[in-house]
Every structure is written in structure tokens, then in C-alpha cells.
Amino acid sequence: MDHIRNFCIIAHIDHGKSTLADRILEITGAIDKREMKDQILDSMDLERERGITIKLNAVELHYKGYTLHLIDTPGHVDFSYEVSRSLAACDGALLVVDAAQGIEAQTLANLYLALNNDLNIIPVINKIDLPNADVPKVKKEIMDVLGFREDEILLVSGKTGEGVPELLDAIIERINPPKEYIDNKTRALIFDSYFDSYRGVIASVCVKSGEIKRGDMLIMMSTGAEYEVVEMGVNTPKEKLIDKLSTGSVGWVSGSIKTIDTVRVGDTITTKENRADTPLSGYKAMKPMVYSGIYPIEPNKYEALKEALEKLKLNDASLVFEPETSEALGFGFRCGFLGLLHMDIIEERIRREFNIDIIATSPSVIYKVTLTNGEEIEVDNPCEMPDKVKIESISEPFVKASILVPSSYIGPIMELCQDKRGIYKTTEYIDSTRVNIIYELPLAEIVYDFFDKLKSYTKGYASFDYELSDYKVSNLVKMDILINGEVVDALSIIVHKDAAYSRGMQITKSLRTLIPRQLFEVPIQASLGSKVIARETISAMKKNVLAKCYGGDVTRKRKLLEKQKEGKKRMKMVGSVEVPPEAFLSVLSNN
């Protein structure tokens, strides 16, 4: 155990975490330089494309007689739950800061998380080879803001490998070996799981006490489910089968587990042979923050969608879903996500990996509604908002947001946050040129268009992080959208009363451009209760004819008709109006 080090790398997005991980793998000889695929830990296509790590991955490395387990962590605020899982499996963390960018919002957020988990932290300035690197400035930031001593800070370049051997030495010297547990009963933390079509559910585990051997009977402590270990192994990063995982080790186990619900990330595994009475503590299960309805465009894909969500949930404890019916969209699922990026990724994976065309309704937060009879209910779907007369008050979730920007942007940020119903808290100076502005903001505004606005208000210079703070009573109303006189349940939203008129206008306008002309005139209306507050009209289609059709045109013209027909297949019928799937997200677009 003395020769084991379990650590992770935490960083703001784009600060070079994955490149540094690649270099560590190369220098410890885990992989050959020639077989080096850039950023080996980011194995999903989507991760590579977006430059972020979504799924966790653990690699076993050997260096100077020590066994190092590098546990990768996601780098986005949406995935703080996953970060917390991987942190709990670690004893130390490399806090990576970009030599050109300096400290960003997520650097701070990650540091606090790591400190809460009692990790040894090694501050690392990365990308020192960049021409615009400003090492003295970033060093000063790390000392002033994070409170480290100058001699604790390591300088590396993930790209060239400079400083990486010294970093490896520091990991051995400065990170504690895994802690001894009070007893020697088997306790292994599940920090990730994924589904393999041949082997069933595979759980990534960190053995905190005791050991797991091939053939052991595993018990999932929260569900009581039992499985025999069929295979176990470590990633080096190539898969290597082993017979035993002892205390302090990180690896994976499989046991022809088909019931996905029984392997819960965050749960503790023990064994029948060496059964523990108490599970590990320290895990903080996160609740979804954002809900959206997901519906198959073709109704017969409902079962396929269900299966896709079940498979995605295997790797993603934070995804929740339950069946839902919409008058407009038919049968689908109400899904809960950690945030917008999480939602985007899940939807994209359903489309790409499972090849199911879906419609997603506009995301909603969870509202707490006090009824006139004193009862309090939670509403995550605008359609389920009770009648106005039955409502005493509605509260909505607020977040504590910290926005790091160059001080010249203080004005625009204040303006934006004020516009988004923000409550100003404080401004902290990072140094003479940068500030950390703290606001309380309604989560619904962040879900709506805050990110896009923030980007354009600050030319991309702002970094942003938030955590849920509390619920506050707001003057909220439910707005319905009517197409051709019929309320479309999937388009209803909850909106602040002061913003209702402008949102109503914006949504009806955007629907007018998104819905193609029909054979008849189609009115589009936004209403609060029975009061119409905005109206647009789609004029009737006047022309769709093959003007010329002679002997030479016949087959080509038929293909044209077939193409038109194909285009209609993706449309959803709302009453007698054909509505394209994009229209159901029109409530989100703001241009």
C-alpha cells in the first residue's frame, strides 16, 4: 500500500489536462510514443470533438517501483457529480493552471471540491512552452488566490514533456498512500460503470479496504444484489486481466451483470467472503437540475429510445428518466440532467450512437409551488403547473454564480446579470486586472441563454461556474403556445411575468419561420391563461407544383416528389399542422 498513489488531474476546461495525461502515460512507459493517439483518455468521439472529458477512465502506471493510478475527471460544471466520484477514489490531485490563461472559475471550483475531499494538492502550471506564457504572473495568482507557497508550484509542458518527470517524483513524494481503513473488511467504491455488449456491466472500482478476488461473490451494498466476479482487470491503458485487486488498487470487475439498475455509481461493493457492515461514506449523490422531454420522431422508436436511455444510464448515474406522454409528441420520456451540456451530450449520443431521431422539448428547472390549500408540490414540466387560481406562490432555484473576467468587463457583466434578474453579492479582485464577480441568478435564466449572452458580452473572456444556492419566490407565470388554435403542451414554458410579452413575441416569431407553409393559414399565438399576448400568422402555401413534366422529366420529377415526402416524414402532426422537430426548441432560440 505504501507504494500506491491514487491521483487525478483537475483543471479548467482547455488548460491541457488530457495532453498532460498523455505525456505522463508516455514517460512512465505505459504506451509507446508511436502508438500514442493524442489524448488517449478521452475515448468517446464526442469528448474529442468538444475537447472535454465526460466519462471517467482509470489507468495503472508503474514508475520507480511505485504503482500510480491516474483517474481522469470531467472538466465541466455540469459534471461536478462525476468529479466528486473520482475525487473520492483519490488521495491527491494535480491542480493544473494554464500558463497563459491563469486561474479560471473552474480552477477555483475544483480546488474547493478537492479540499473538501481532503486531498493532497500539487499546483501545476502547464503549457509553459507557449509563447504567451506568463509564468511569474500565474505563479503570483496561485500564491495570492489559492494560498500555495512558491516552492510548491511545479512548471510543466504537457506538449513537450518538460517538467513531467519532476511532477511524477512529486506525486510519489507529496501524495499520501491510500489510508488504512478501520477494519479489513472488503469495501470497494464504484466510481464509474459502463456496459460492454459481451461482458455486461463493468464497474470501475477503487478498493478502500480488504480485497476482491476472481470468483468472489460481490454484494452491492445499497441494493443487496449479488454477482460472482467473472473477470477483473486494470487498464495500463491496454486492458490486462488479473486475479486480485488488493487494498488501494484501482481496476474493474465484471460478473455477467445484466440488470443495470443494481450497479449504482457511488455505491460500495463488498464480498460475501469478507462482508463489511458499513458502506464507505463521502459520496454526495447529485440531483438533476434540468428536465426536458425527449420523444422519438418516429413513434415506433419508443422502445429503442427506452433501451438507449437505459444503456446511457449505465455509464451515467446522474441521468434520470421516466415515461411521459404529450398530446403533441406522443410517447416519450421526461429526462433529468445535471445541466445543459449534460443534456446536449445525452441527446447527441442518442442520435449518434443509437441512431434515433428525437425531439427534445425546451429544458425546465424544478419549481416549488405552494398551493392555496397549503400543500407544496414540485413541478419540472410546465404542462403540470396547476391552475393559476390554485397557486399561492411559485419559487424557483437560484444558483450562486461566480464569473471571472478582466476588470474592464465589470460593466457588461453587471448589466447582463441585472437583466437576468440577478442579485449582486460581491466582487473579489484576483489581481489588478481580473475580478471574480459573485451573483445569485435564477437557474432558469442560465438554462435559457445566459451562456451565449455571457460569451458575446465578454468576447469569450469570461469563465463561469455555479452551484445551487436556494429557492426564492418569483413572480412566475405559465405561458402557452397555440398553433392553429390548439395549445401545444410541449411548447408551454414558465416565464417571469415581466419577460412574458417579449418571450411570447420571440417564440411566435421564430415558430413562424420554422413551421413551413401549410395549405391553409395558420395562426401562432402565445397566451397567459385565456389572454393572448402575441400572435403571428403563417400564410397559406400557394405553390407546390411541377410546372413542367414531359417525357424527359418523369423519373426526375418523381424523385423530387419522393424527396418532398421524405421531408414530411420527420414532421410531427399538431392537429392538422405539420411541425418540424426544430420548432419544439424554438422557445430556446433568441434571435
Add this chain to the structure above:
Amino acid sequence: MNHVYIHIPFCKSICSYCDFCKMFYDKNIANTYLDNLKKEIEEYYEDEEINTLYIGGGTPSSLDFDLLDKLFNIIKIFKLADNYEFTFECNPDDINEFLVKKLASNGINRISIGVESFNKEKLKFMERCADFDDIRTKMNLLRYYGINNINLDLMYGIPGETLEVLKKDVKLFLKLNPNHISTYSLIIEDHTKIKIANIQNISEDLEVKMYEYICKKLASKGFNHYEVSNFATKNYESKHNLAYWNNEEYFGFGLGASGYINGFRYDNTRNIKEYTEGKYHASEALLSKREVMEYEVMLGLRKMEGINLQEFFDKYDVNMQEVFPIKPLVRNKDLIYKNGYIYINPEKIYVMNEILNKMI
């Protein structure tokens, strides 16, 4: 009934909107082309009696006279039925007494002239020429030599065109007393000059107004609106084109031509080299019964009189309403059922694709 279309893919100038199979006229190439055309006809034609013959292009009238003689010599192979219809497409500039005599003496009895417009701006946009007095003289010449069945093409919906401009065109066209008028709105097809220049269509609303004006005006002057884009005086409907809309089979010969023979629909190559090497058909498909019936609907409903249910049954041994969802469309007044015919509600003819999409 048998029908033949022959494609002459040569032009002396290229119109800005044209996406037909065509190339600049070159006498040597045209000469070789006719040799190959002869070979193609000889390979497929088996002495059937031909009811209609149509020579289109391109610009068939662009051929030099000796090549025209060569073409007409090739065409002698076809055994023509009594009361045959033989159409030849002409560019107005090419018409002169010599040509007209040649056409008349070779059995041509119908001429289609690509006038398109008399408005200077429209003509300039299309990169075409036409002069009212000139056309009038040429039509008189045709009639003098016994070619009494004359079609004029009229285009509308040219960018910048107003309803007034169109009204003037229609008036002038009517003044010429043609037997038949074919009319089309401008379609911006891929790979045309105007597509490349990113020209935009006129508004749908204006285009529909123009179409409705044409229909109304021509009807008031005694023209029979017998197909979406075609108008004829009494008994001057194009027999050849009706064959297409009646879903009858036809030979298509020449570069880029299409045909429908023995249940196969085929498209000839548009590549002159392949054509010269005798690789005539670029694609061909044997139609299923369902597909044949779908073509019957797509083409037949272009006729204002529509499809005769009894004839449909005689042809396919099944009732049309059992194959296609007729009833709801009739209920919705998309289709009209009258005197044994099913036809598109004339008010909806300009959105008929929407109706076809619900049927096939």
C-alpha cells in the same frame, strides 16, 4: 399507340435558365451524332406503327440543312400511322422559307416555337431574342406551307416581371392566334447560369397571380386548359404530350433522352462519348405494378379532366380507390369526383404536389 421522342442536343446559344441536355452546335459533332442516333434507333425500333413523333432539343432547328436532310432520312425508318402528329421544335431565328418547305415536305405537321416573351427585359434575362412582327411573318409562312398546328412557349415569373408586363405578353401571344400555348414559370435549376448567379425566384404570391391570370385570360379566349401548363384551341391538344400524361409507353432516342418501353423506364446517357460508344442507357428500371400505378396518378392528375376510374380499372384490374386514399381527399375537396373522373380541385392545381404526396 406508339410514340417517339428524338433529342437534338445542339444550340447556337445557351439560354440562362436551361438545364436540358445541350451543347454548342458543332457541325462535325452533330454529323457523327446523327450516325449514332441512327444506330440507336435501329437497335431498339422494331417496325411498330408510330402515332406521334416529336423532335425536341436543344434546338433541332440549329442543324444545317444537309444535316436536316440526314435527320429526316433517318426518320424515314419509322412507319407512321394515319393521322400521325409530327412536331418539330424551332427557335424563332431559324425559321425561313427554305426550312419551312423542308419541314413541310418531310411530313412535319406541328411546330413548337420557343418565343417565351416579347418583353425586352425578360428576353434579356433569358438571353433570348423574339420580335412580334417577325414571329407573325414566320407563323404566316408556316401556315402558307400547310403547317397549321403551331404552339408558342410562354414564360413568366422572370425576376423583375410585373403582372402588367405579363398581361402585355399574353395579349401579344393571343394576337398571333396560336393553336396551342405552353406556359411555365421560371424554375431555377441546378447547374444553370442563373443558379450560379444566385438569382432568386419572384414571390410565390405574385407567381400564383400570374398563373391565375393566364388561366383565366386564355380560357376567356376559347383555349382549353387541359394540363397544368398547357392550353389548346379545339382539337389542338398535343397528342404526343398527352401520351406522357396518359402514362403510355414511348421511345426516347438521342443524348439525354428518356423512354418507357416494355415496362422499363430508362434515361439515356448525357455523356456524348458514352453515347458514341453505344452505351445509350445510363439507367433503367423495371417498374412494379404499384410504381406504374403511382406514375399513372402523378401524371394523370396533371390533366384537368383527371383520371377515368373505369379506364384505370381496365388497365390495372383494380379500383383506383382501393390503391390510393381517394376518399379522404375528396372529402377534403383536394380531389373532385365527377362523371366517372377523379381530378385535382382546379383551385388547388398549383399546390397539387401536396395532394400527390398524400396519395403516393
